[in-house]
Amino acid sequence: MPETSIRPFDASRxxxxxxxxxxxxxxxxxxxxxTLAPIETDPAAATIRPENRELLGMLREMGDVRVxxxxxxxxxDVRERVGIEGIAYAGNHGLELRRRGETKLHPIARKQxxxxxxxxxxxxxxxxxxxxxxxxxxxxxxTVHYRNTPEAQVPSVRETVDAVVSRLGGGRIHRTxxxxxxxxxxxxRWNKGMVVSLLAADHEGWLPxxxxxDTTDESxxxxxxxxxxxxxxxxxxxxxxxxxxxxxxxxxxSDLVEWHT
Numbered sequence: 001m002p003e004t005s006i007r008p009f010d011a012s013r014x015x016x017x018x019x020x021x022x023x024x025x026x027x028x029x030x031x032x033x034x035t036l037a038p039i040e041t042d043p044a045a046a047t048i049r050p051e052n053r054e055l056l057g058m059l060r061e062m063g064d065v066r067v068x069x070x071x072x073x074x075x076x077d078v079r080e081r082v083g084i085e086g087i088a089y090a091g092n093h094g095l096e097l098r099r100r101g102e103t104k105l106h107p108i109a110r111k112q113x114x115x116x117x118x119x120x121x122x123x124x125x126x127x128x129x130x131x132x133x134x135x136x137x138x139x140x141x142x143t144v145h146y147r148n149t150p151e152a153q154v155p156s157v158r159e160t161v162d163a164v165v166s167r168l169g170g171g172r173i174h175r176t177x178x179x180x181x182x183x184x185x186x187x188x189r190w191n192k193g194m195v196v197s198l199l200a201a202d203h204e205g206w207l208p209x210x211x212x213x214d215t216t217d218e219s220x221x222x223x224x225x226x227x228x229x230x231x232x233x234x235x236x237x238x239x240x241x242x243x244x245x246x247x248x249x250x251x252x253x254s255d256l257v258e259w260h261t
Contacts, residue, residue, distance in 0.1 A: 009230060009241045009252060016228060016241070020259040025064040025206035027227075028056075028256065029196050029220065032071040032078050034213035035232050038246050039179065041147055043136065048082055055253035060087055065260060066206075068199050070094065070192050072183065072216055074138040075103065092141045093185065093216060094195030099202075109140040112172055112186040116142050119173065119184060122164045130157055140186065147180035158182065178214050193219025200224070209256070211249065212239075 009016070020026065033039060036056075037046045059065045068088035071078040075091025075098060082089070088099040095109040120137040123144065127133045132148030146157050161182050165173050169184075176183045192212075200208045200223070208227035210220045221229035221239040231239035232246055243252055 006231065006237060006239055006242050009243050012241055013255070017259050019207060020256060023207035025203055026256065026260050027066050027200055027203050027206050027208045028059060029068045029070050029199060029210045031212035031214070031217055032069055032073060032081065034179065034246055035211050035249055036069070036082065043145060046081065049250060051250040052253060053082065053084065055250060055257055057084055058257050060084060062260065066203060070195060070220065072143070088199060090195045092138055093192050094190055095140050097195060105140065106188060106190055108188040109186045113140055115169060115173060116140060116184065119164055119168050122168060123161065126160050126164055127157065133157055142184040144182040145180065178216055191219040192216060193223035196220045196223040213246065
């Protein structure tokens with residue numbers, strides 16, 4: 001789907017309302033940071049907006065709705081921050097998945113946990129001289145945050161990360177990007193879109209919805225291209241609909257509650 005096809009959610013409310021009302025069931029998948037919670041300078045400070053938690057809880061209680069939070073955070077971290085039982089959670093971009101009361105970890109990712117740990121330890125030393133960086137070891141993946149790093153030093157951060165990954169990763173770890181972050185992941189063909197497709201297969205015929213705000217969410221938008229891919233923000237995206245600000249997410253969730261009741 002070309003980027004130019006993206007439309008404002010508000011301007012498409014009548015169309016979306018009809019689809020939601022007529023759907024036999026609703027699968028709502030959503031990112032966490034920048035979607036359910038505002039982006040914070042300190043990632044540890046990110047907190048789900050209370051109204052979003054309440055609305056997700058209302059959707060969970062509907063018999064023909066399933067809710068999943070799909071995040072780049074570690075599974076235990078995102079579960080604690082959302083704090084809603086009875087929904088599905090995917091952590092580390094889907095490498096960790098909890099659904100139906102069972103937690104599974106991708107087998108290749110499991111094998112690379114020690115490598116990720118060694119890379120994080122090396123990066124702590126290698127980036128010590130560059131201000132504003134933070135390394136987050138998420139067990140099977142890692143994130144290098146540079147939101148507080150001077151722009152002129154970002155290329156040095158990238159070069160350092162690439163050098164450490166090349167030296168210690170053994171060709172089994174690769175770097176991707178995001179909003180002021182570098183993600184380090186096992187070289188396995190798995191992403192948010194694949195885990196969303198897996199969840200959608202459990203509810204064939206239902207209307208799939210995905211809400212996200214970052215480049216890592218693009219695969220999930222493609223996975224629900226026949227449903228409601230909703231981008232949160234003003235940057236380019238291949239989603240079909242756009243919500244301009246994170247603070248508008250609650251209005252969108254409220255609409256889904258109203259239309260599918």
